[in-house]
Amino acid sequence: MNNLKIEKLDNFGRGICYVNDKITFVTNALPDEIVNIKLTKESKKYNEAIVTEYLNKSPKRIDNICPYYEECGGCNLLHMSYQDTLNFKKDKLESIIYKYAKLQRDIEIIPSKDFNYRNKVTLKIKNYKYGYYKESTHKIIPITKCYIAETAINDFIKDIKYLNVKNGELVIRSNYNNELLLWLKTKEKPNIDIPYLKEHYKISGIILNDQVIDGESSYIELINHQIFTVSYDSFFQINRDICSKLFNLINEYINDNEVILDLYCGVGTLGINASSHAKKTFGIEIVRNAILNAITNAKINKRDNVYYMLGDASKCLPKIKEHLNTIILDPPRAGLDKVTLNTILSFKPDKIIYVSCDPMTLARDLNELQRVYNLEVIKGLDMFAYTNHIETFCVLKLK
Ligand SMILES: C[S@@+](CC[C@H](N)C(=O)[O-])C[C@H]1O[C@@H](n2cnc3c(N)ncnc32)[C@H](O)[C@@H]1O
Numbered sequence: 001m002n003n004l005k006i007e008k009l010d011n012f013g014r015g016i017c018y019v020n021d022k023i024t025f026v027t028n029a030l031p032d033e034i035v036n037i038k039l040t041k042e043s044k045k046y047n048e049a050i051v052t053e054y055l056n057k058s059p060k061r062i063d064n065i066c067p068y069y070e071e072c073g074g075c076n077l078l079h080m081s082y083q084d085t086l087n088f089k090k091d092k093l094e095s096i097i098y099k100y101a102k103l104q105r106d107i108e109i110i111p112s113k114d115f116n117y118r119n120k121v122t123l124k125i126k127n128y129k130y131g132y133y134k135e136s137t138h139k140i141i142p143i144t145k146c147y148i149a150e151t152a153i154n155d156f157i158k159d160i161k162y163l164n165v166k167n168g169e170l171v172i173r174s175n176y177n178n179e180l181l182l183w184l185k186t187k188e189k190p191n192i193d194i195p196y197l198k199e200h201y202k203i204s205g206i207i208l209n210d211q212v213i214d215g216e217s218s219y220i221e222l223i224n225h226q227i228f229t230v231s232y233d234s235f236f237q238i239n240r241d242i243c244s245k246l247f248n249l250i251n252e253y254i255n256d257n258e259v260i261l262d263l264y265c266g267v268g269t270l271g272i273n274a275s276s277h278a279k280k281t282f283g284i285e286i287v288r289n290a291i292l293n294a295i296t297n298a299k300i301n302k303r304d305n306v307y308y309m310l311g312d313a314s315k316c317l318p319k320i321k322e323h324l325n326t327i328i329l330d331p332p333r334a335g336l337d338k339v340t341l342n343t344i345l346s347f348k349p350d351k352i353i354y355v356s357c358d359p360m361t362l363a364r365d366l367n368e369l370q371r372v373y374n375l376e377v378i379k380g381l382d383m384f385a386y387t388n389h390i391e392t393f394c395v396l397k398l399k
Contacts, residue, residue: 002036003055011092013077013388014048024049027135028070028079030058060084066147073135075148075386082114086382089390093359093380100363101370109380109390110245117239117385118149120173123160125186127167130160148386152178156201162193171232173219175204176240181219183207183232207232218293223247227300228267234290235266242383246393247273249379250328250353253395254278258325261349263313263340268294270328270355272301282324283308284316314339317347324349335361345372352396357383362392374399 006015006029015029017037024047026037034056041048064078077085086109097103123130124140131142145154152174160170168186175181179202184190186209194214197203205215218231223240224247230236237243247270254260254274262271265283267290275281281303285291291310298306309316314337327349329336335358336344344352345368352373356362366375373396383391 001039001049004035004037006031006033006035009088011096011388013080013088019047019049022047026051027076030061030079032056033058033061068132068141068143071134072132072141072143074132074146076388077386078147082111082385085386086111088388089380089382092388093390093392096359096363097366097378100360101366101375103366103370103375103378105375105378107378107380109382110242110249112239112382112385113241114385115147116150116154117241118146118153119175119236119240120171120238121146121149121153123157123170123172125160125165125168125170128161128165130157130170150174150178152180152201156180159197159200162196163190164192165190173230173232173236175219176222177220178202179204179219181205181207181216181230181232185209205232217289223269224273226273227297228269228272229293229296229300230267231289231293234287234293237269237383239383239385242381242391243269246270246355246381246391249381249393250274250355253351253353253377254326259322261320261324261327263317263327263329264331265294265308266290266330268297268306268308270330271306272297272303274326274328275303275306278303278305280305280307280322282306282320284313285310286312313337314343317343320347323347326351326353328353328355330355331361333358333361336365341365341368345369348372348398350398352394354392354394354396356392356394357389359390359392362394366394366396369396372399373397 004017006017008031015026017024026049035051036053037049038052039047039049069078090109093107126140129142131140134141153172165186171183173181181204204219206213218229221228256277257279260278260281262283265271265285271281271283291308294308376397377395379393381391
């Protein structure tokens with residue numbers, strides 16, 4: 001299909017054009033560009049396409065620096081300047097919040113340090129080749145470097161061969177001190193060259209499936225002078241710089257002597273950060289190792305009045321019998337389930353701090369919460385720079 005004009009961007013950062021009046025989403029295309037395209041998917045309501053030729057390029061297009069960009073399913077905004085990616089995220093967040101929660105806001109997006117921010121990557125290994133999957137496929141795009149991953153991870157990637165694994169998956173995590181935690185998932189019994197890896201890298205631990213084969217099962221992270229133990233299967237915010245900014249933002253809205261609940265608390269980060277002057281803090285989390293980490297982390301950071309519950313948010317929440325001043329919510333992408341949302345509404349905490357990694361489910365939940373709460377603050381944080389994703393920070397106060 002030839003000579004099509006890209007009208008605007010969709011929420012995934014894809015260009016939108018029309019083929020015989022059918023909406024068509026075009027990867028790596030910017031508004032006002034004139035392109036020839038090849039359809040990669042046709043359905044009743046829409047098409048997906050890639051560009052075969054740029055007939056007129058946007059002056060805003062920049063040469064992306066990554067040799068894997070065209071194929072890799074990792075980042076998708078590398079053809080924009082960093083400032084334009086922030087503008088895109090601002091428009092996206094404002095329009096979703098307006099469309100699905102009927103809230104019209106001018107939303108500031110807090111920038112990240114741009115490249116080399118990711119402290120965790122998951123690489124697929126197939127037939128001794130390792131890399132990311134090509135978008136929407138199981139085809140491996142072999143890589144030797146990832147521009148958004150931390151330098152310690154990139155240094156290690158070139159030596160993955162010393163793991164001697166033919167097929168599997170490798171999760172690499174790095175910390176503030178360039179230490180690495182390696183979690184290898186494979187059906188094989190690989191002959192890992194541990195002496196070589198330990199001689200060349202600061203290895204906190206190597207975990208094979210669920211067995212520690214060297215070092216520890218967790219690593220230590222440091223954010224704003226607070227120390228967190230994080231086990232191989234526990235969640236941790238993937239951008240340390242933005243995590244630090246998120247901590248500071250949260251603390252702007254916490255008063256002394258509050259009773260705080262950190263719901264979906266992971267290893268306890270947000271609640272521990274917010275509770276240096278709290279009366280009492282609760283945390284609820286479903287992953288066992290994460291809650292064990294949280295208990296340790298509360299001790300390390302000298303928080304005495306912290307109580308953790310292991311289990312599903314909707315089932316643990318009703319067990320809290322005290323009035324809560326603040327609930328900090330940081331749910332997975334799916335947002336709040338109905339039971340949890342209704343329990344929160346019945347608890348009527350003075351304030352809700354909602355941290356979200358998915359604007360769509362956030363808007364859906366805000367729509368419900370605003371029956372009883374006013375949205376006082378909303379900001380975007382560029383946790384996932386150069387991808388179409390955005391983290392959002394909200395403060396809601398009881399009406
Ligand atoms: C986005 S992470 C946030 C973790 C933590 N607040 C942080 O900043 O590191 C979401 C957390 O919710 C946990 N989780 C997912 N579903 C849950 C559920 N139904 N009940 C309780 N916790 C859940 C996950 O294991 C994960 O640790």
